[in-house]
Amino acid sequence: MSASETYIDRLDPDIFTYINYGDYADRYPAHTAQEFPQTLYEEMRAASRGLFHVFCKAAAVFREAPDDFARAMDMPEELLPYLRAPNAFGLPTWLSRFDYVLDETGQIRMVEINADTPCFIIESYYANGVAADYFGKADPNAGTMAQLRVFLSHVWERCAGTAAPFVFACFDDYPEDLANTLFLQRLMRETHPQADIRFLSFYDMEIDTNGIVLPDDAYAGALYRLHPMEILIDERTPADEPLGAMFLDLYNKGKFAMMNPPEAIILQNKSFMALVYALARTRQFFSAEECALALRYLAPSYFEDDFAALADGAYIRKEIWGREGRNVSIVQKEGSRTRTALEKYVENYDDIVCRTSRKAMCQDFIRQPRFRHTVDSGTKDGYLTLSCFMLFGEPSAVGARFSPEEIAGTEAYFVPLVTAES
Numbered sequence: 464m465s466a467s468e469t470y471i472d473r474l475d476p477d478i479f480t481y482i483n484y485g486d487y488a489d490r491y492p493a494h495t496a497q498e499f500p501q502t503l504y505e506e507m508r509a510a511s512r513g514l515f516h517v518f519c520k521a522a523a524v525f526r527e528a529p530d531d532f533a534r535a536m537d538m539p540e541e542l543l544p545y546l547r548a549p550n551a552f553g554l555p556t557w558l559s560r561f562d563y564v565l566d567e568t569g570q571i572r573m574v575e576i577n578a579d580t581p582c583f584i585i586e587s588y589y590a591n592g593v594a595a596d597y598f599g600k601a602d603p604n605a606g607t608m609a610q611l612r613v614f615l616s617h618v619w620e621r622c623a624g625t626a627a628p629f630v631f632a633c634f635d636d637y638p639e640d641l642a643n644t645l646f647l648q649r650l651m652r653e654t655h656p657q658a659d660i661r662f663l664s665f666y667d668m669e670i671d672t673n674g675i676v677l678p679d680d681a682y683a684g685a686l687y688r689l690h691p692m693e694i695l696i697d698e699r700t701p702a703d704e705p706l707g708a709m710f711l712d713l714y715n716k717g718k719f720a721m722m723n724p725p726e727a728i729i730l731q732n733k734s735f736m737a738l739v740y741a742l743a744r745t746r747q748f749f750s751a752e753e754c755a756l757a758l759r760y761l762a763p764s765y766f767e768d769d770f771a772a773l774a775d776g777a778y779i780r781k782e783i784w785g786r787e788g789r790n791v792s793i794v795q796k797e798g799s800r801t802r803t804a805l806e807k808y809v810e811n812y813d814d815i816v817c818r819t820s821r822k823a824m825c826q827d828f829i830r831q832p833r834f835r836h837t838v839d840s841g842t843k844d845g846y847l848t849l850s851c852f853m854l855f856g857e858p859s860a861v862g863a864r865f866s867p868e869e870i871a872g873t874e875a876y877f878v879p880l881v882t883a884e885s
Contacts (some may be wrong), residue, residue, distance in 0.1 A: 469492075469494045469597075470492075470593055470594040470596075470597035470598065470879070471490065471492050471494070473593050473596075473597055474492070474590055474593055478585060478589055478642070478646065479492075479585050479586075479589065479590055479642070480638050480641070480642040481638045481639050481642060484639075485873075487874070488839070488840060489838045489839040489840050489876070490838070490839050491876060491877055492586075492590065492594075492876065492877045492878075492879075493836045493837060493838050493865055493876040493877065493878045493879075494836075494837040494838060494839075495836045495837045495878070496594055496595070496598050496600065496878065496879040496880065496881045497834065497836070497847065497863050497865075497878050497879070497880055497881070498600070498880075498881050498882070498883045499603075499880065499882070499883060500882070500883045501601075501603065501882050501883075503571070504603040504861050504880070504882070506571060507563060507571060507849060507851045507858070507861055508851060508858035508861070509858075510563075510571065510573070510756070510760045510851075511561045511851040511853055511858045512853075512856065512857065512858050513753070513756045514561065514573065514756065514757065514760060514761070515559075515561075515853050515856050516753070516856065517739060517743075517749060517753050517756065517757050518555070518576070518730055518735075518739060519554060519555060519856075520748070520749065520753070521735070521738055521739045521742055522555040522726065522729045522730060522735075524738070524742070524748070525546075525729050525735070525738065526546055526547050526726065526729070530543050533546070536732055536734040536735075536738070536766075536783070536822070537732070537734065537783040537784070537820060537821050537822040538728070538729075538732060539693055539696050539697070539818070541696045541697070541705070541707065541708055542692065542693070542696050542711075542725065542728060544711075544715075545711045545714070545715060545725045545726075546725060546726050546728070546729060547726075548714070548715050548724075548725070548726075550720070550721075550724040550726070551618075551621045551622050551720055552621065552855060554724075554855055554856065555578070555724070555726045555727055555729055555730055556578040556579070556723050556724070556726075556727040556730055556853075557614075557618065557722055557723055557724070557727075557854070557855055558581060558614075558722065558723060558852070558853070558854060559576060559577060559578040559581055559723075559727070559730070559852070559853045560576075560577045560581035560583060560850050560851070560852050560853070561573055561575075561576055561850065561851045561852075561853060562574055562575040562576070562577070562848055562849070562850050563760075563848070563849045563850070563851070564762075564829055564831050564846070564847070564848060564849070565831055565832055565847065565849070566829050566830065566831065567830050567831070567832060569832070571760065571849065572760060572761070572762045572829055573736075573760050573761050573762060574762045574779075574826060574829070574848075575733070575736070576730050576731065576735070576736070577731065578723065578727045578728075578729075578730035578731045579691055579692055579693075579723055579727040579728055579730075579731040580688075580689050580690065580691050580692075580723070581852070582639055582640065582643045582689070583643075583850060583862055583864075583877075584643045584646060584647065584852070585642055585643055585646050586862050586877045587604060587607075587850065587852060587860040587861065587862035588604065588607055588608050588611055588646075588852075588860050589608070589646070590877065590879065591603075591604050591860070591862060591879045591880060592604060592605070592608070594879030594881070595879060595880075595881050598879075598881055600881035600882060601881065601882035601884075602881065602882070603861055603880050603881070603882050604860040604861060604880075607852075607859045607860040608650075610854060610857075610859050611650060611854065611859065611860070612650050612651075612653065612654050614854040614855065614859075615647065615650055615651040615654060616651070616654045616655065617855075618651075618685070618722055619651055619654070619655055619658065619660070619685075621720075622684065622685035622720035622722070623658070623659075623684040623685040623720070624684070626684065627659070627681075627682065627683065627684020627685065627719075628659040628660070628661055628677060628681055628682075628683050628684060629651065629658065629659065629660045629661075629683070629684060629685045629686075629687075630661055630662070630663050630675065630677070630683040630685070630686050630687070631644050631645070631647060631648040631651075631660070631661070631662050631663070631686075631687045632644070632662070632663045632664065632665055632668060632686060632687065632688050632689070632690070633664070633665060633688070633689035633690060634664060634665045634666060634690065635664040635665075635666065636666075640689045643689060644662065644687065644689045645662060647687060648660060648661075648662055648687075659681075661677075663677065663683075665688075665690055670706075670709060670710055670713060673718060674713050674718035674719050675713070675718075675719055682718070682719070683719050684719060684720065685719055685720040685721070685722065686719055686720070686721050686722070687721075687722045688721060688722070688723075691731075691817070691818070692725055692727065692728040692731070693728060693731070693784055693817075693818040694817070694818060695707045695710065696708065696711070697818070711725060732783055732784075733781050733782070733783050733784075733785070733823075733824045734766060734767075734783055734822065734824045736761060736762075736764040736824065736826070737764040737765050737766045737769075737824045737825075738766075739757055739761065739764075740757065740758075740761050740763060740764040740765070741765075741766070742757075743757035743758050743761070744758070762826045762827055762829055763826060763827040764824060764825070764826045765778075765824065765825045765826070766824060767822050767823045767824055767825065770796070770801075770825050771799075773796060773825070774796075775796050775797055775798065776795075776796060776827070776828070777793055777794070777795050777796075777827075777828035778793070778794050778795075778796060778825045778826065778827060778828055779791065779792075779793055779794075779825065779826045779827075779828050779870070780792050780793075780794050780823050780824075780825050781823060781824055781825075781826070782820035782822075782823045783820040783821070783822050783823060783824065784817050784818035784819070784820045785817055785820060790820065791870050792805060793805040793828055793869075793870070794825075805869075805870070831846045831847075831869065832846075833845065833846065834846065834847050834865065836865050836876065836878055838876055843865075843867050844867065845865050845866050845867040845868070846865070846866055846867075846868070846869055847863050847864070847865055847878070848863065848864045848866070848875070849861065849862070849863050849880075850862045850863070850864075861880055862877075862880065863877075863878045863879075863880050864876065864877060864878065865877075865878040
């Protein structure tokens with residue numbers, strides 16, 4: 464199969480700017496699509512809607528707990544003053560992505576939340592539809608682009624309104640972040656063409672006592688930031704002032720709104736999954752229905768301090784602030800002994816921006832079915848990670864990544880999802 468015979472040629476390179484990704488020999492999109500019945504997509508969305516409600520309740524527990532509880536979960540000390548401020552929608556995250564794998568029985572199991580700075584937006588909301596049309600298959604994401612526009616319109620109306628600029632920001636030298644940021648900015652502009660909606664690189668961002676000052680001396684009314692909160696909080700000015708704390712002080716004073724709000728970091732913390740799973744197992748905090756939902760769909764997750772008491776077996780060990788598969792391993796527990804069965808190799812390790820973690824969490828290692836997909840270099844066997852985006856508390860677009868490795872990282876390919884004919 465030649466590259467010219469795929470849907471990839473129909474993708475707009477001005478939107479999907481990272482089709483050719485870094486120094487990888489293969490292009491990022493796979494040539495083939497993955498077909499599932501509509502019932503699977505419906506189940507992912509229903510599970511995500513229910514779990515979002517559960518997560519919000521657990522996040523409230525986190526916010527109400529003493530600061531020592533947050534410290535025990537490796538939450539940055541400097542962030543603690545900013546996790547209890549109210550936000551425009553009263554939710555810990557507004558735009559999030561829930562990640563699932565399939566177990567050997569075909570059951571979806573949630574393994575991770577990206578509640579702070581989710582990417583994979585272009586693939587799911589735009590490219591998936593292009594591919595479905597090319598293959599002549601039903602697109603499971605039909606209608607979600609309109610849903611995303613309505614969501615962004617609500618954010619604009621509540622956070623910026625007619626007067627103050629709404630600023631979309633990221634570091635503009637990382638193609639994936641830049642493309643996803645500009646994609647959302649363009650959708651908001653299309654919905655509100657007369658509004659002051661602009662892009663600003665984090666490299667050019669300046670603050671003063673009145674907020675985020677823009678090149679024309681206006682001040683941002685709201686900010687979309689594609690920059691991890693756990694990294695932002697540690698950044699300093701050239702004069703060695705605490706830039707992150709100064710930035711969040713302005714936010715707390717109401718100088719600007721922010722998407723996602725700072726408390727999204729609660730859900731982003733990988734130990735949050737262990738907190739939810741522990742609360743579900745007690746069957747005291749959540750309702751019976753909520754406990755059943757969490758225990759059915761969450762990959763069993765544990766705090767690092769509880770690992771010694773777990774049964775023998777294989778577990779995934781994830782550092783709290785790891786990203787893109789960095790510092791993830793499979794460990795085998797055998798009585799009091801633990802050995803590393805697999806250490807995730809990350810080719811561009813030093814290019815992945817993430818906070819140094821002092822703690823880790825563990826999940827049951829879920830054996831997954833293998834799938835086969837074709838990429839530029841040929842046909843490969845591997846594993847799928849399925850995703851469902853959440854807009855506030857409503858499920859939206861779904862997506863898939865394919866990796867030859869059981870622990871997916873930056874080597875994963877985008878695989879379009881289509882609906883199997885019933």
